Amino acid sequence: MTHEEDGTPMTPIPTPATTDAPATAAAVGAAPAAARDRVVFDVRDLSVFYGEYKAVRDVNLDVHQNEITAFIGPSGCGKSTVLRCFNRMNDVIPGARVEGDLRYHGIDVYGPKVEPVEVRRRIGMVFQKPNPFPKSIFDNVAYGPRIAGTKNRGELTEIVERSLRQAALWDEVKDRLDRSALGLSGGQQQRLCIARAVAVNPEVLLMDEPCSALDPIATGRIEDLMENIKDRYTIIIVTHNMQQAARVSDRCAFFTTEVSEVSDTRTGVLVEYDATDQMFSNPSDERTENYVTGRFG
């Protein structure tokens, strides 16, 4: 797929459910339809190494604004590894090394002068296992804004409420903001983590299998809230549940592992990257077809 780096509209890609765009745009005043064609991340020939071991190779894709992009595929094929590249969380893993090109609005995320802290303020992350701080609910959500410099109690309260509403958690906790976050159920804790992540007003939200530790009801709630906040954020979600991907995402990237005959190591590769509808109804690659029809994985 060709595209220009300054974000002007590209050659047509079947954008799914374009009929939604005008309605939501009008209602929320979010980015106009044109922005949805805007590229937020441009990934070219990305490979990730842990020491000598090549975990993922030659990933090429682009992430579009205000869409939900899903990374799917069997376990161990590098989906989370690639996800962590977007906010430079691979930096904290000793021995991790990234090659290739990953640009955020044209800026090389791994450039020499780039501060990971700045990257992470704009690109938030929700983890697989809910990890609220052992602090009050209020302090959890206010943590990010406080770092960014907001000190005023009134402003913080406003931010906390707004974030909790976005995470569909406000009604359940509004009377106990000062209680410990650890007293919430698993599903509530994960929504709290989502609230915490959106509190700093990021542009992008990375979600690493956010529902895999939760029961179906809690999962459903989170999928609903993803749909609701989609117009404010660009979301990339890693999931091993392909029905979930089919339900919520606009685009899908299917990964799998290749076993090298030479060294007998497994390396993750991106097989196909397509609009979700397309991928599930008419996949181009046989491996994709096998996966989405449940023949393996």
Added chain:
Amino acid sequence: MTTVPIGADDLAAATEVTLEANLTPRRRVTNVVATVAMVGSFAVAAIPLALIIGYVFVKGGQVVDLAFLTESIPNSYRRVGPGMGPAVVGTALITAAASALSIPLGVLGAIYLNEYGKQNRLARTIRFMTDVMTGVPSVVMGVFIYVVWVLRFKEQTGFAGALALACLMLPIVVRTTEEMLRLVPDELRLASLALGARQWRTTLTVVLPAALPGITSGAMLAVARAAGETAPIMLVTGLTYHANWNLFEGNNTTLASQIFRNAGQPYEAAQLRAYGAAFTLILLVFGCTLLARLISRRFSIK
């Protein structure tokens, strides 16, 4: 009913099923003896403890009152009467100074070990040396401070004692703090970093508060140990009969060293004073120990 083969009656009688224990008496007795031995060993530990506490509280309680805690130490061991005021002052000041020296340094060092150094060469060396330091006998630590500090400044002071105690406390604080930091789940650090926090902020606002109960309890145990130390104090702090509020000038004394001096005396007055000092010291030390246990039980990360 089918015909019963020959000998089946014997067979049936021989394999009469019973669920009663068919232990031989020997096995049963051995088991009981072993159990008694185990309970007995607990008694061997508990009884002397009870005796010590009993004696100290009874005999010490006889003499401890406000006068005892505030009046000066009599010049002569033979003289009857209070007090241990100077020792109380000395213990409080010296232990506090030692804590102020060793706890911040120990916590910072442990933060380096667990958050920054981790497994690199320097960190492993520091860890090993800290372990070595835990094994230094307290009298040797006293000798060291004497050589390095007292000889230079030509005076035995309370501060020298605080230095010696700080050196004894430091490895304990470092080890327990590092343990506690290690218990903080890594996911919390990742969450904080992903929100755009820097390493120092993550450590100070997320990791440290989470580990704080354990760190506090470890520090209190170190304080309790320091308060009870005698040998270093004797070597570097000297002796005084009047309360000395200045740590940097003049000799000082502590409850522990007073107990030592008085315990060896044949005079009952001295022994009573020793018990009184022991009473005060035990209250302090047990208080710290029990408080440490309480904090770690109630608040720590499991």
Added chain:
Amino acid sequence: MTATTLPPPGEAPDDLTSTDAGATVDTGFRWATLGAGVAILVVLGLIAWASITKSWPAFRDQGLGFFTKDRWAPSQGSFGALSMIYGTMVVSIIALIVAVPVSIGIALFTSEVAPRRLRGLITLVVDLLAAVPSVVYGLWGVVFVAPSVSGFYDSISGAVGDWPILGFFFGGGGGSGRSFLTAGLILALMVTPIITSVTREVFATVPQGEKDAALALGATRWEMIRGAVLPHSFGGMVGATMLGLGRAMGETIAVALTIGSSFQIRSELFRSGAAMPSTIALEWGEAAGTHRSALIGLGVALFAATLAVNSAARAVVTRAERKMRGA
């Protein structure tokens, strides 16, 4: 509305370089913690340097005789530490002989026998035993125990003093009650907590499956312990004992008060003796010159010995635990 440093969503940032002083604070903090860590090394280095240089005169004077001569007469310039080395060893061995079985018993009791509720009480007792300052042990030892056992020693002496082997150990009479044996017994109380807690940890690593297997075969509890728990824990128990030994060797004050003050090497346990750390503490006040050096030398020797014992102990325990976890 929100933090001012963040662009509203949808707008591209100019670059991703830093805008605040956070990076400097980060580096500064890192250096501060590093400095603290290095300070520990510095302190230990100073200990080693100071002790060795100051004790050198004594070692130089006496040579190896420092360790092999048994005459310690400071006024005559004779510094043979053998009697003190002997004293330290005897007292430590007595302490271990008593403390090891008791500690193992308590550890077994806690981990295998005692009901849940009782465990807290037991650990409390052990923790309090560990918390009692050594000087209070010494006080109790010299004021209560020594006089009380003096008569006891006398009667035993009277009974077996003339017998061949027992007399060797138990002859000689009670005296003041301050003796190797008294000091050893008090020391046993003091090292019990550490041996108990390490042993208990070692017992906790015995795989439950093996214990269950023994019980399922109809073993009594003691047989299960003997068959499944103890064999596995042997290495760890040795390590725990050595840790106790290290502690016993370095214990100064309680021993100083209860061992008496004789510099003769005698076999009778009821006799007074001397130990290394105690001598340092007791003679320091009036010592000068070479005497001081000799005392510092004693300290260095003691430090080296306890270091060796503790390191070996730790290695043994770690290896034993690792072997059991891997099994």
